[in-house]
Amino acid sequence: MTGQIVMGITGASGAAYARRLIELLVRAGRGVHLVISPAGRQLLADELGLTEVTPRSLLGGGDAGRVKLYPHDDLAAVISSGSFRTDGMAVCPCSSNTLAAIASGLADNLITRAAHVTLKERRPLVLVTRETPLSPIEIENMAGLSRAGAILCPASPGFYHHPRTIEDLVDFVVAKVLDLLGVEHDLKTRYTP
Numbered sequence: 001m002t003g004q005i006v007m008g009i010t011g012a013s014g015a016a017y018a019r020r021l022i023e024l025l026v027r028a029g030r031g032v033h034l035v036i037s038p039a040g041r042q043l044l045a046d047e048l049g050l051t052e053v054t055p056r057s058l059l060g061g062g063d064a065g066r067v068k069l070y071p072h073d074d075l076a077a078v079i080s081s082g083s084f085r086t087d088g089m090a091v092c093p094c095s096s097n098t099l100a101a102i103a104s105g106l107a108d109n110l111i112t113r114a115a116h117v118t119l120k121e122r123r124p125l126v127l128v129t130r131e132t133p134l135s136p137i138e139i140e141n142m143a144g145l146s147r148a149g150a151i152l153c154p155a156s157p158g159f160y161h162h163p164r165t166i167e168d169l170v171d172f173v174v175a176k177v178l179d180l181l182g183v184e185h186d187l188k189t190r191y192t193p
């Protein structure tokens with residue numbers, strides 16, 4: 001285990017998932033290598049009111065030093081290379097646009113390049129898609145990525161933990177992503193009969 005997780009934020013609705021995921025990765029002692037697409041920044045502004053995005057503004061508290069933010073076009077960043085070891089990557093939320101780019105093998109920005117690297121190095125790649133309904137285009141992109149080893153994890157909260165707040169619904173999805181990345185958490189979202 002390296003303790004390092006790569007994370008992409010793209011322009012799908014669900015900025016709250018991204019912020020909570022970063023918070024819990026940091027709380028678990030992980031290093032977060034973060035890339036945000038221009039559309040992802042727009043969603044952070046629209047949905048969270050975050051106009052100036054920094055590790056500190058994203059976290060609100062906690063150890064912002066664990067979060068390294070890279071420019072979207074910085075293809076020379078360490079996470080562009082498979083020789084930089086990580087425990088995996090989440091794209092949260094993942095737009096259909098970025099889904100299509102990764103499925104096609106495109107690697108022309110740091111999110112798609114890091115995702116490409118994660119797949120080729122056979123590390124966990126968790127894609128938190130948020131689009132509905134789905135056309136055959138997205139379904140085929142998802143199927144291809146699943147065959148390539150990616151984990152499709154749609155932002156689709158369950159209700160068996162009896163959510164009362166939006167935060168409870170957000171936590172359901174984020175807990176699933178943490179489980180898939182092998183990161184410990186104590187969120188109360190597990191099914192108990």
Ligand SMILES: Cc1cc2nc3c(=O)[nH]c(=O)nc-3n(C[C@H](O)[C@H](O)[C@H](O)COP(=O)(O)O)c2cc1C
Nearest residue numbers: 010011012013037039040094095096097098130131
């Ligand atoms: C307000 C808003 C909400 C959006 N929500 C979604 C969404 O939920 N899912 C999605 O796939 N695309 C959504 N989009 C479209 C993407 O932002 C758009 O396809 C963009 O090109 C994605 O770029 P990126 O993949 O580089 O982030 C939304 C766009 C806007 C402006």
